[in-house]
Amino acid sequence: MTSSPQFTGTAATPFQLTAVTLLLLATHNAYAENKDSAVELPKVEVTTGEIDKNGYIELEKQPEVGKLNVPIQDTPYSIEIVDKDFIKDTGAKTIQDALLYSSGVYAGAFGLDTRGDSAKIRGIDPSQYVDGLRQLYGFYNTVRPNVYALESIEVLKGPSSVLYGQGELGGIVNSVSKLPKEEQQGEIWAQYGSFHRKQLAFDVTGPATEDGKLLYRVVGLERDSQTQVDHVDDDGFFIAPSLTWRPTDDTSFTVLFNRQMNTGQVSAQFLPQSGTLDRGPLGYVGSETFVGEPGWDKYDREKTEVTLMFDHSFTDNWSFSTTARYTESSTYTREHYTTAYAQVDPEPNGDMNRVITTADRHTRIFNLDARLQGEFDLGVTNHTVAIGVDRQDAVWETENSGFAASTPLNLYDPVYGNFDPSVLNPTNPNDNQIRQVGFYVADHMEIGPVVISAALRRDWAKNTLLAEVGENVTSDENETTGRIGVMYRFENGFSPYASYAEAFTMNLGTSEESTLKPTTGKQREYGFKYLSDDKSLAITAAYFDITQTNRVQAGDEPDGVEQTGATIDGWELQVNKRWNQFETQFSYTDLNADNGETGERLPYVSEKVASWWNKYYLNSNWRIGAGVRYIGNNVGRDYGDGAGPKVPPETLYDAMIGYSYKNWDFTVDAKNLTDEEYVSWCRGAGRDCGFGERRNVTANAYYHF
DSSP, X not given: OOOOOOOOSOOOOHHHHHHXXXXXXXXXXXXXXXXXXXXXXXXXXXXXXXXXXXXXXXXXXXXXXXXXXXXXXXXXXXXXXXXXXXXXXXXXXXXHXXXXXXXXXXXXXXXXXXXXXXXXXXXXXXXEEETTEEOOOSSSSSOOOOGGGEEEEEEEESOOHHXXXXXXXXXXXXXXXXXXXXXXXXXXXXXXXXXXXXXXXXXXXXXXXXXXXXXXXXXXXXXXXXXXXXXXXXXXXXXXXXXXXXXXXXXXXXXXXEEEEEEEOOOOOOEESBTTTBOBTTBXXXXXXXXXXXXXXXXXXXXXXXXXXXXXXXXXXXXXXXXXXXXXXXXXXXEEEEGGXXXXXXXXXSEEXXXXXXXXXXXXXXXXXXXXXXXXXXXXXXXXXXXXXXEXXXXXXXXXXXXXXXXXXXXXXXXXXXXXXXXXXXXOOOEEEEEEEEEEEEEEEEETTEEEEEEEEEXXXXXXXXXXXXXXXEEEEEEEEEEEEEEEOOTTSEEEEEEEEEEEEOOOSEETTEEOOOEEEEEEEEEEEEEOTTSOEEXXXXXXEEEEEEEEEEOSSTTOEEEEEEEEEEEEEEEEEEETTEEEEEEEXXXXXXXXXXXXXXXXXXXXXXXXXXXXXXXXXXXXXXXXXXXXXXXXXXXXXXXXXXXXXXXXXXXXXXXXXXXXXXXXXXXXXXXXXXXXXXXXXXXXXXXXXXOEEEEEEEEEO
């Protein structure tokens, strides 16, 4: 067991970030003025009035870190790309915000959440990846990626473990990092918004040498923000410099460094059903209610990681790529929550019993993926292939873990300071390690209008419980998974398809001091994709049937887990249309998700979700956007005492307005425009619940150079 690492640095102040930005700007200006060492750069004009050729339509794009260089339109599987323009237009502050308008996705199931990004893809928690490598193992043990550091977000719906290593059955959310570009460019971004949110960021990239063989990029951000919950902050800092070296036209090396630190508290307060979903003894409890102790409760997170990328082209048709990343992350949790999890209601005077808990979690991850990619013709067939191997090594350590009964607090008139942390008797639970090696082969074959895409993967994995006392407990797992899809592409742009896929995922964490079993499953999918000749209309639709075993879900304790099964079937639809100055995106998801045994609904899954986002350019300078989101009802967990409560549906509205002038761009965006105060989840009959995100408005100023 290693000792607890502590924060060794301090986040840069906005003034320091500004100084760094101005230094980079001065460097850029000196570089541009030196005509002997660089080309003269034209002045950048922000031309938001000129709509991109495709706008939000992504079917012709290839996933940035895909193992196969095939456009989405030609794949017999469901893939969606959310680019940085859509993220900016909708005012997304987190990854879960960015997925609010995606079909097949129920994002933000746990409302405002400082712990991480929650999303259900086809009713199942997805695996979370960054640059094609798995990023999240376990829970409460890392820092969520900041969307400003991302170029785009890829949503691969359904099993993708064959191509992307381990992958949940519902899908993968893969974040694509911003990397160096050949063209000198940059921006400074200032933001102010609801709950005293103050944020300053910059993004600068371009050539670092005369010959353009060395490129650089630096992305940084600092945030000082409160939240809708009293005494809960969401402060954050990150710096992400990267360098790309291209010694030849066929070879490139990229190194990306990422340092993040977030400080604050846990926003989820685990309030009782009586007072949130139902009227309590003295009425309803507000979403601002904080049941912890100011100055003691905290949820501080830090992460340091280095990613290396190597690409080499042997010929025009064959190349080799490797991505490797090492990550160290730590979280320090001091938290109170109510005893609602134990089916305890508030007293008639509003008093509510609490528990006090503490834990320090540390994660070390090394991931590697290496693959050979190629294209060749064989008879009447054209092949795009990938042959690769990946390795995952993740260790999860927990120290200073304590749990005890604490003093009561009045939910309607909280008075803080009456608590005693000495009641805790922290221990060091067993640690957990996963080691896995996988070998995969994928072939995308085209025979005229026919597409046949197949892949096969073999995994060798070990899940070890690193015992504090006694011998380690190890489980060995070997699994073969595959997928196959068939598509026919008609000349009018209509492409129906059918596919079958399997998934296998090792799980880091423990349940009752035992290692978690791998999650496995299979899916059948039938759908179509349509792209009009003028690229102004795109339609994707799919029906899916999923069977899953050993899925991981929340247990009886707020940070506990258990494993169960699931069966899911349903369909999803997404329509994108562009008319001159107007763009619209509509999505709808309808599914049935149950535990596969008793037929009870899966918890925290909204089985019907619809969204509609629109953007209109008034002239060359002004633009407006508006969206509506419908979230169907969901249910809490069943603890054996009857089905959990049904959380009613909600309809929410979003909006934005933007104005551009020369190098400046100004926007104002609003989430939950009507400020609905609603419960978004509950965890069982008569137990705890949480609120959705209240109205959040931000004003933004961008300066491009």
